[in-house]
Amino acid sequence: MHVSGGDLQRLRQLNSLSSIRALRDARGPLTLTELAAHTGLSRGSIVDVVTDLQERGWIAEVEPSPGGMGRPARRYRFRADAGHVLGIDIGVHKVLATITDLNGRAVSSGRTSVSPGTPREQRLDAMNRAMDAALIAAGLTSDQMWGVAAGTVGVVDREGVITRVEALPDWAGTDLIGHLGARLPCPITIENDSKLAALAEQRLGVAAGVRDLVYLHAGRRPGAALILNGRPYHGFSGATGEVGLMEITGWRTMTDHLESCPVAAGAPAEDAAARVFGAARTGDPVARAAVEAYAQDLALGTAAMVLTLDPEVVVLGGGFSRSADVLLAPLRQALAPHCLRVPEIRPSTLGEECVVLGAACLALDHIDHLFFSPEGALSPPTAPQRPTPA
Secondary structure, eight states, rough: OOOOOOHHHHHHHHHHHHHHHOOOOOOOSSHHHHHHHTTTHHHHHHHHHHOOOHHHTTTEHHHOOTTTTSSSEEHHHEEEHHGGEEEEOOOSSSSEEEEETTTTOOEEEEEEEOOOTTOOOHHHHHHHHHHHHHHHTTTOGGGGGGEEEEEEEEEEESSOOOOSHHHHHHHTTTTTTHHHTTTTSSSSEEEEEHHHHHHHHHSSSSSTOOSSEEEEEOSSSSSEEEETTEOOOOOOOOOOOOOGGGGGTTTTTTTTTTSSSSGGTTHHHHHHHHHHHHHEEEEOOOHHHHHHHHHHHHHHHHHHHHHOOOOSSEESSSSSGGHHHHHHHHHHHHHHOOSSSSSSSOOSSSSSGGGHHHHHHHHHHHHHHHHHHHTOOOOOOOOOOOOOOO
């Protein structure tokens, strides 16, 4: 049987990708014998692959543990520190920036505060300051970033353009890719914040490994997103999950049930829901009625997505997820009349870092495709440059 040079080169690349994947998935360093067992390659092939990957800079040999008896077996690890990505969460009240290594481990973060009334240019400046803080804390520069993804409120189309946003009056049309591209030469992706929160839950949170899920952002600004076959479902124009735009769902006004509740009288609007949830937790009947009314409205939009996707799990995120002990039962009860099957509902545990972690995951997906997919280059590690527009 004749094997061409191209076939051999392709086989070597596939063996290298298999080895890198095994080292990235391992909880710690692997010996050559362990790596051969994980990949199914022969000892001789593994030696060749490891030598090549070490010369390219993708893996490193780990120093043996002190105090061992005899000559220790050589162990190798994936060089997750060979590159870094930047995730950004541009919210209504805050901007978060987090730098992670190639395994998604957070290295540093930066945060700035904004408000709904912060003008566009000041919000962009707050984003710059959050990024600078994260870079300084990590001891890195902007040209050392391999990729960046930013999550923002509003509908985001396939070109990364914010086409519609109600929470920030002057934010629609903001050229985030252009603004970030002036500082970061790497590939840039922009996505809706709820979609990135859903991605974080599917990769790192309470829905890790779940293929199909509905994500709910339950808070003063409601939102939702779908994960389909393990990936955020963007749709044709990016408007997936925007069920709250339908007046019939009541999502635009459902927080009024909490903020107008007599139990919250005198509390600032941003604290009203927490006061009502707290009173409901102690059995206050008025507060419980307000929570049930909120759950009834939340269930309408949720049911529309559940009946469309038939998800394995619904993730309850957003600020109100901190009161899941009070909200989950009435939400399940409100869903039951509308759904053929009420899926399991799990409260988020990622907190306010959900969007920024999802952004980092999206940036890493892009890097994985560039380097570690069968179509990737697997060239020596170096920061990829952003394509020049034609």
